[in-house]
Amino acid sequence: MPELPEVERAARTLRKAAAGRVIERIALIHPALKRRVSAHRLRTLRGTRIAAIVRRGKHQLLELDDGRVFHVHFRMAGDWDVGRTDEPLPRHARATIDLTDGTRISLVDPRALSTVELHAVGDNPLDGLGVEPADASLTPALLIQAFARRRGPIKPVLLDQHIIAGIGNIYASEALWRAKISPAVPAAGLSRRRIQELIDEIRHVLGPAARLPGRYKDARESTRIAVYGREGKPCRRCATPIERIVQAGRSTYYCPSCQRR
DNA sequence: CGTATCCTGACC
DNA sequence: GGTCAGGATACG
Numbered sequence: 001m002p003e004l005p006e007v008e009r010a011a012r013t014l015r016k017a018a019a020g021r022v023i024e025r026i027a028l029i030h031p032a033l034k035r036r037v038s039a040h041r042l043r044t045l046r047g048t049r050i051a052a053i054v055r056r057g058k059h060q061l062l063e064l065d066d067g068r069v070f071h072v073h074f075r076m077a078g079d080w081d082v083g084r085t086d087e088p089l090p091r092h093a094r095a096t097i098d099l100t101d102g103t104r105i106s107l108v109d110p111r112a113l114s115t116v117e118l119h120a121v122g123d124n125p126l127d128g129l130g131v132e133p134a135d136a137s138l139t140p141a142l143l144i145q146a147f148a149r150r151r152g153p154i155k156p157v158l159l160d161q162h163i164i165a166g167i168g169n170i171y172a173s174e175a176l177w178r179a180k181i182s183p184a185v186p187a188a189g190l191s192r193r194r195i196q197e198l199i200d201e202i203r204h205v206l207g208p209a210a211r212l213p214g215r216y217k218d219a220r221e222s223t224r225i226a227v228y229g230r231e232g233k234p235c236r237r238c239a240t241p242i243e244r245i246v247q248a249g250r251s252t253y254y255c256p257s258c259q260r261r
Numbered sequence: 262c263g264t265a266t267c268c269t270g271a272c273c
Numbered sequence: 274g275g276t277c278a279g280g281a282t283a284c285g
């Protein structure tokens with residue numbers, strides 16, 4: 001499920017259930033998660049208050065009141081399930097966060113690719129992460145500079161979280177379609193004007209959490225998927241059949257007619 | 262830069 | 274049985 005809008009929604013769910021509350025225990029169920037944080041370090045979380053929940057890109061940071069950070073990334077298929085400690089675990093529960101009030105938040109993830117980390121006081125959990133789409137510092141000038149070092153096509157570059165944080169495979173195709181930019185054009189060499197259009201469309205497709213405050217009045221405007229997964233179906237602008245190509249191992253969908261090189 | 266890899270489930 | 278999946282990273 002998760003790209004930026006879905007992670008934003010999940011973080012809000014978590015905030016509602018857990019912000020300001022105290023951890024009873026965090027349990028890692030799946031072996032791949034157990035490998036990441038030792039049982040000993042997990043036990044040190046008991047009695048710690050969750051001061052705040054912060055989303056950055058597709059990352060969720062549970063900021064603990066002792067300064068440590070419990071860091072969760074859903075990867076391809078993670079999500080939160082909020083229940084009670086006396087209920088049976090949901091299907092595909094990979095970790096649980098039990099609170100002293102009896103709430104159990106389960107990390108559910110059929111593919112078990114989600115990751116968790118426990119950061120010590122003072123480390124930066126998001127070293128190298130790119131700019132947040134809603135941040136005013138996301139400007140054409142910034143991207144011109146970032147793109148200049150890239151030789152490859154724009155679409156895989158949009159997925160690079162070191163540049164802009166939070167664009168995933170679906171919305172990369174969607175933003176390029178809306179901006180009428182071919183996914184195959186070299187990132188370097190896009191004009192300032194086209195980059196500005198691309199930034200606007202990235203903010204549009206990623207929804208309210210990616211938009212600058214005070215802009216885009218129509219926050220509820222439909223963000224329905226226009227190209228992703230629509231191979232062979234007519235382009236919603238020009239009716240040309242949508243094509244699918246593979247770039248950097250991921251599917252890209254685009255209109256060969258109205259997305260220009 | 263592309264490719265393999267981590268995992269599991271859904272679908273052909 | 275094979276392929277694909279809304280992610281990220283290690284590697285050649």
